[in-house]
Structure formats: C-alpha cells, structure tokens
Amino acid sequence: MVERLYQCLMTEIFPAAIRNDAQLVATTKAFAGAVEFRGDELHFTLPALFDFLTAQMSDWPTQDKADRRREYLRFRKIIYKNPTNGTLGKQGAEVEIAYSHEDHELTVYRLVRKQDEK
16 A cells, blocks of 8 residues: 555656646645645655655555554655656656754755756
8 A cells, every 4th residue: 555655646646846836835835744835845754755645545554553654664664765766867866865863763854956068
C-alpha cells in the first residue's frame, strides 16, 4: 500500500508542486502538519509528508499507532531506495535538505526547481 503513496507523490504531488498548482497550495494550507509552500518551494518533513499523502487517499485504512509507524518506515525506505531525484531531475526539480536535524524525523526537506546548468 505504501507503494501507492510513493506513486502518488511522484506522479501527482511533486509534479503539481513543481507547477505551483493552486489546488495543491490550498490543500497544503488546509493540512495541519509540516508540509507547506514557502515561496514557490514545497517544504516538508518525511513524517508530515507521509501523513499528508495518507490524508489525500480516501481509502487509506485507519491504523493504530504501531501499524502507522511501520507503514511510515516502509514509505521512508521506498523514498530512499528509489531514484527520486533522478526522476524529478527530468522534470527540472530536486529534493534537497533545507534544515538538517540530528533527529532524522525533524529534518526539513524542500522541493526546488533546478536552474539550467550551462
């Protein structure tokens, strides 16, 4: 099931963020978590991104805290194992660390548009 979250992230959420899609901006503003636009960059923590994605899926099952934690860890592993930035690079963007934190779950990432390299 977390594979669907990653697919949604890569085919819907990140492309919409790259376009600065008004509907996505509104959805992030309505979300009570650490997923937000700062200027034209999408900023997020991985736990908040997981929560945001599950909130977008009406058929995501209700889970107890332990099950949700396991699913989050699977989701994080999928992000790291896949060529996320390679795929985003073809769309002119990449994810980078905005604010590093020793507690990995508090690290803030941002989706940025890459400048043309000449």
